[in-house]
Amino acid sequence: xxxxxxxxxxxxxxxxxxxxxxxxxxxxxxxxxxxxxxxxxxxxxxxxxxxxxxxxxxxxxxxxxxxxxxxxxxxxxxxxxxxxxxxxxxxxxxxxxxxxxxxxxxxxxxxxxxxxxxxxx
Amino acid sequence: xxxxxxxxxxxxxxxxxxxxxxxxxxxxxxxxxxxxxxxxxxxxxxxxxxxxxxxxxxxxxxxxxxxxxxxxxxxxxxxxxxxxxxxxxxxxxxxxxxxxxxxxxxxxxxxxxxxxxxxxx
DNA sequence: TAACTATATAACTAATTGGTGTTAAAATCA
DNA sequence: TGATTTTAACACCAATTAGTTATATAGTTA
Numbered sequence: 001x002x003x004x005x006x007x008x009x010x011x012x013x014x015x016x017x018x019x020x021x022x023x024x025x026x027x028x029x030x031x032x033x034x035x036x037x038x039x040x041x042x043x044x045x046x047x048x049x050x051x052x053x054x055x056x057x058x059x060x061x062x063x064x065x066x067x068x069x070x071x072x073x074x075x076x077x078x079x080x081x082x083x084x085x086x087x088x089x090x091x092x093x094x095x096x097x098x099x100x101x102x103x104x105x106x107x108x109x110x111x112x113x114x115x116x117x118x119x120x121x
Numbered sequence: 122x123x124x125x126x127x128x129x130x131x132x133x134x135x136x137x138x139x140x141x142x143x144x145x146x147x148x149x150x151x152x153x154x155x156x157x158x159x160x161x162x163x164x165x166x167x168x169x170x171x172x173x174x175x176x177x178x179x180x181x182x183x184x185x186x187x188x189x190x191x192x193x194x195x196x197x198x199x200x201x202x203x204x205x206x207x208x209x210x211x212x213x214x215x216x217x218x219x220x221x222x223x224x225x226x227x228x229x230x231x232x233x234x235x236x237x238x239x240x241x242x
Numbered sequence: 243t244a245a246c247t248a249t250a251t252a253a254c255t256a257a258t259t260g261g262t263g264t265t266a267a268a269a270t271c272a
Numbered sequence: 273t274g275a276t277t278t279t280a281a282c283a284c285c286a287a288t289t290a291g292t293t294a295t296a297t298a299g300t301t302a
Contacts, residue, residue: 026140045248165279181281245302257289259289267278
């Protein structure tokens with residue numbers, strides 16, 4: 001009955017949700033933590049040592065990642081293990097990586113003739 | 122010769138670059154602007170009217186999007202038209218959207234038996 | 243129970259940033 | 273030329289947040 005079937009209206013709620021997810025991935029420290037979890041679950045101390053970040057800082061970042069559903073929390077005795085809950089985040093990172101590489105390569109191609117001495121005069 | 126071929130080291134530069142790109146997409150206003158550009162190029166005035174955002178605000182957001190290589194700038198007479206330079210951003214948004222939908226559906230499934238009256242006692 | 247370890251939380255600072263208002267610059271038209 | 277329109281640049285304020293320090297909480301062991 002709706003005429004908006006083909007191009008769905010992006011409600012503010014959806015926009016906010018998507019923006020919020022991207023915001024979680026927009027901090028180098030959090031990406032670093034995610035990279036460390038690529039090899040498997042790690043407890044907080046291991047993440048501390050691997051990243052060199054402060055304890056309270058890591059704890060806060062892990063909470064944010066867990067709330068976003070990107071990592072999951074698994075208490076085991078004294079320590080708490082975290083692991084990737086949804087590997088989609090890596091696909092997103094990979095896509096952005098490719099984007100950045102493409103852009104750098106394109107810039108390199110544009111600069112190449114100048115480096116070869118052509119085009120200055 | 123390198124032993125790090127399989128799992129590439131994520132240098133701080135790469136991490137910063139990826140984080141920076143995600144940060145550009147982490148603002149609802151910018152996502153709103155991108156959504157308005159889905160239907161084709163638009164000048165600033167058209168974007169103003171479509172989004173309801175302030176002029177200076179839109180100008181700033183467009184600059185950020187252009188610097189990130191997500192939109193491209195095309196002056197035409199008095200006005201300046203912007204258009205999507207790389208549609209990859211939409212694939213990213215779509216992926217995040219699916220993620221959010223999946224999470225809501227999963228939460229719904231978990232809540233369903235409780236709503237049916239089972240599991241309270 | 244007390245002592246110890248691992249993690250989380252609270253309070254704080256410093257820096258970043260989204261939004262607004264204003265001004266300036268550039269193109270078009272009278 | 274002068275007036276108008278369109279966009280960008282600049283200054284400002286309010287709100288958010290990453291990181292740090294100190295403290296609290298929970299699990300473990302003696």
